Amino acid sequence: MALRIFTRSVFMQTRMPIRKDPSKVLQLATGEKYGATESNLSSIKLFLADKYAIPDDLALQVITHKSFTNGLKPYNEKLSAMGSKVLNLFLAKFVVEGATTNDLAVNGKNLDVLGTPIAKELGGRMALGLFAQSTKLNNTMFWKSYNSLLSFQESGELKVSAQMMYALVGAVTFIHGKKAAEAFVREKLLEGPVTLEGIASEFLEQNQA
Amino acid sequence: MISYINYFVSYTNTPGSCRTPNLRKVFQIQTLQKLEIRSFPFTTPNIAPVMLRLLLRNSRLAPRRLPATTRITVASYNTAQLDTSLGPKYDSITDYGSYRNSVFTHRLPESTALQSPQLAALHSRLRLPQEYTFSTLSQALNMDKFGGLANNFGLSTLGKTFLSYYISEHLLLKYPRLPMPVHNAAVDAYMGVEVLAEIGRSWGIEVDRSSKLDKALAKEPEFLQYGRLRYLSERSKELKAEETGVHELSAEELQTMNNSTHQFVHRETEAFASSVRAIIGGIYTHCGEEATKTFIHSHILSRKVPLQEMFQFSRPTMELARVCEKLGLEDPLEIRLIAETGRLSSHAIFMAGAFVGKEKLGEGVGSSLGEAKTRAVVNALISYYMYSPISAEGTEIKLPSEEKYQFEGIVGTGDVAI
Known part of the structure; x- marks a missing residue:
């Protein structure tokens, strides 16, 4: 029997869900509209400067969280996955490489510091979130809180801000490579008026008190 | 009655409670309301049934939607805690060089480690660089916390960080569109506890199972134990006879128990995995990052992981x-x-x-x-x-950790919500 070949539509058209007005969905409660505009990206661009500059669409992805428009726009999950790994690796090397008085050090590297609260919190969510808040990098972020009336931590802003910071490190890694990303972390996150070290140690001291 | 309603409100708004009101509590309140109505001091007996009927018809008797109070459902931030069992000492929080775990008294001298044939065999089998000392290799095989010898916790933590980065880098660049659950499963397939334990076993690492008494009776030289994986306590070594099919869970194993699947990570599995991570951490301490990366690529990332089946x-x-x-x-x-x-x-x-x-x-x-x-x-x-980008020349794209890196691939834009 000869094979009958023809083309026709079996069934199925994309079932269109109930749509909201895109202009309302793509807008924050504070008025900022989604897009790679200068006002949205200015704080990120200023922080990165020319040395660590990233394309505008990637910068927009950095400040967009999964919760915004139900994940329909490119968001920062993969960027933050990369950023958190780079950051943790660099910080692990950073804490073990200094001069030490510990006689148990392996080849001059003090491994006893690993696993301590400061080693964990340096790259932790709290330090990164507070850093973003202090440097006002989280002023424009496209995300949706389940209750924006709650505090910085309870509304989820801390978590989203920290994820944005990881994504920023991840974006620099993708565009400029690992070495440049490590230089970026050292220069921008560990030196200057606001540092991860300062935030984490202050936070831990308060916690211990 | 008001106090009961307040109790009801506070009950439904405690952290972790579900949104749906507890039906048993609602029933109790309704019963109490009815009881109070029935015991209302009516002066005229004829009016009482009419009022009661009216009150019962009244919708107010139904469990009303209570005014929302502030719900705090967000778990507070879990700050990392100091492990006091290690006796940590330090001068100041940010003086990283001053941290010392006082529970450990010394490291194994290199002269003792060099006598161990197992260490020499493992060193040679893994083709570890000459700079990698035998004492560090012996430390990588030591999980014992209370023996005085420095254990492998720091080395293992360092190794895990390196593994985590290089595996993520590989997956994020080579398969940028993998959905996050598959990405995480793939990371687990490369560096999960079970996988690393299998790798450790394939490297020929032996477990130190003989007790001090057995060693003395067999006149076993002391240095032999330093080439074996040490995680068993003297008591467990002495209690060798174990019922087949019966396994008493230790405290560590209980912590890893998955209540839905009833699976746990066996201590031996964890010990093997830890030793593999520690050996990788040791490469960084002696030979630097490039050697660590090469080792990870040749021993871990060279394994075939069927992503499509995930x-x-x-x-x-x-x-x-x-x-x-x-x-x-x-x-x-x-x-x-x-x-x-x-x-x-x-x-x-x-x-x-x-x-x-x-x-x-x-x-x-x-x-x-x-x-x-x-x-x-x-x-x-x-x-x-499963899309995997290629370079302009048709070769595999470079990774961020490579020399002369230039971004040629794509960045994953995230999964879709269904």
């Missing part, structure tokens, strides 16, 4: 439609029948294709229209998710 789609057609929407494709997604044979026979075969306009995204063959359609959609989804 996918499981619950609603593939909707997922594909959402992917098309996210990509901003203008034409709608359509499933078209490409070919068929034997529709009226008992062995019909249909070939369907998933199309967007004139572009075919995937095709599938099945014995029914539904099967062919689902196979076509799944084929399209896997083709999309």
